[in-house]
Amino acid sequence: MILTPYQIVVPLVSALLVFYAWSLWMRQKKTMWETMLWTVFWGLIAVISLYPSLLSYIALVTGIKSEVNAIAVISIGILFFAVFYLIIRIEEMEQRITRVVRKVALKEAGLDREERDK
């Protein structure tokens, strides 16, 4: 079996992300369930990249066979991750604003004693 660079890079990245997920579990930042979901997802990505023939029936249905179509699919994939990244950033900013609102609310209610003591 001759592996293309794509078939080497994707499983490596998948393995790295699975390893990262389990390290988060070790540090008690992820639950076992979430880690399993993450492992299954990236495991599937790795398997599909190693054995793309598994998706041949999708290719038959959608007709993604030519190079031009492959470029279109990759572009959609990149855009998908860009949107994914933006959603994460927006979520983080929303959380920061909420933290500020909550801190101010507790301070105005005279309940910031704990923070002053720290």
Added chain:
Amino acid sequence: MTIAVIPAYNEVTRIGAVVRDAQKFVDTVIVVDDGSGDGTAEAALKAGAHVVRHAENCGPGAATMTGIEAARRMGAEIVVTLDADEQHDPKDIPAMTGSLTAGNADVVFANRFGGGNTIPFVRRIFNAIGNMVTLFATGMWVSDSQCGYKAFGPKAMRELQLKMSGFEFCTEIVREAAHHRWRIVQVPVKVIYSEYTLAKGQSFANGMRTAFKILLRSFLR
């Protein structure tokens, strides 16, 4: 000390009665006014509640966490959270806190489907979907995962840290229970559905957005 936490957003017509009813069963009532523009905070103060005000509307999850944080700082051992729209009956508070005071549970979930309540069919469907999404995201089945009526014991209060601001917080609490291995008890409660509470409930679009956020968060965490 047992404290009731009531997150409220534009509930001026209801909050006074909810505070007065809750006061009969707890030591203190904290109302978190989540950026209301209708005098909810003033009505809660008048009824005798401690009021913590959000300058902006952040969502029920953020308001609940602010209330729990305030209760921690006021020295609460048990916290009960309930809705501000008179949907939950404060008379159920003793049943909710019973397992906590006996030391048999860390968190108590109310179950609106466990008693003889008349619940609209659409609500039952929405709740079933909410339970399924929660099961997928947390691996834990709770009969009424999306109900805001909950009680937290000392261990749960100490460890609870909500990050989700909106209605997703209900699922996040189940996730916290699984993560910290809290002992769970589910108690059947009375629920009062009126035109008012139904109108204030989540729409289908809102429910879909909540489900999307839950799945995204559980995946990205």
